[in-house]
Amino acid sequence: MTSPQRTARITGALYLGVAIFGAFAFLYVKALVRVPGDAAATAANVVAHADLVRFGFVADLLQATLFLFVVLGFHRLLAQVNQHVARAMVAFVAVAVAIMCLNAVFHYAALRLATDPGGYAGLGESQSRSLVLLLLDMNFDGFIVAQIFFGLWLAPLGYLAYRSGLFPRALGVALVIGCVGYLADTLAQFLVPGLSDAAGTVLTAPAGIAECWMVGYLLVRGVRRTPALA
Numbered sequence: 101m102t103s104p105q106r107t108a109r110i111t112g113a114l115y116l117g118v119a120i121f122g123a124f125a126f127l128y129v130k131a132l133v134r135v136p137g138d139a140a141a142t143a144a145n146v147v148a149h150a151d152l153v154r155f156g157f158v159a160d161l162l163q164a165t166l167f168l169f170v171v172l173g174f175h176r177l178l179a180q181v182n183q184h185v186a187r188a189m190v191a192f193v194a195v196a197v198a199i200m201c202l203n204a205v206f207h208y209a210a211l212r213l214a215t216d217p218g219g220y221a222g223l224g225e226s227q228s229r230s231l232v233l234l235l236l237d238m239n240f241d242g243f244i245v246a247q248i249f250f251g252l253w254l255a256p257l258g259y260l261a262y263r264s265g266l267f268p269r270a271l272g273v274a275l276v277i278g279c280v281g282y283l284a285d286t287l288a289q290f291l292v293p294g295l296s297d298a299a300g301t302v303l304t305a306p307a308g309i310a311e312c313w314m315v316g317y318l319l320v321r322g323v324r325r326t327p328a329l330a
Contacts, residue, residue: 104177104266105322111173112318114166119315121163126243129156130207134236142236143229146214153211157204164200167193171253177323178260189256196249203242210235244289251282254307261314266323271313278307 262272
């Protein structure tokens with residue numbers, strides 16, 4: 101049987117992979133090519149960086165796949181604390197992964213349209229460019245919708261981490277606070293048009309800190325060897 105330490109470190113490595121591929125796809129590739137409100141510039145960027153956009157699409161699929169294995173690793177570590185909460189954690193991630201995979205289709209459709217406009221002869225050049233931007237905007241909005249479940253899974257994870265004795269209790273609390281921040285950012289993105297990037301960063305910062313802490317703890321410490329269930 102796989103030891104808790106081995107499971108923890110494998111889970112940490114997979115979690116790090118989610119962070120790397122996700123940051124590459126969303127923070128780098130999509131931020132590089134998508135110019136909000138400027139269809140011509142966005143379409144030109146997609147064409148100029150077509151290979152990068154393609155790698156970004158694959159990175160999106162990889163991070164979604166790894167995310168499933170991450171939650172299964174946590175389930176293996178923490179299910180003994182509370183089976184119902186552990187199942188809820190897995191369910192939230194499964195929904196997030198489904199949304200991310202479907203949402204990636206918009207990313208790939210924008211790439212196809214921008215690089216092969218001849219295949220869509222019914223659209224004029226202006227309409228094609230506008231549609232490329234619309235597809236990438238839909239991809240961006242879909243990511244914000246998926247963020248609901250990025251947030252929700254942190255609540256059961258934080259609770260289980262807090263109760264298990266395998267992790268510092270402060271880490272469990274930080275994860276729950278991160279859940280609240282993600283949900284607040286999702287609401288703000290849709291209810292407050294023109295929300296500044298700085299405001300979004302402030303709202304999601306607690307989740308980023310908590311998740312980096314968890315990844316670091318898994319990779320460096322693993323789990324505590326003598327957990328005390330509370």
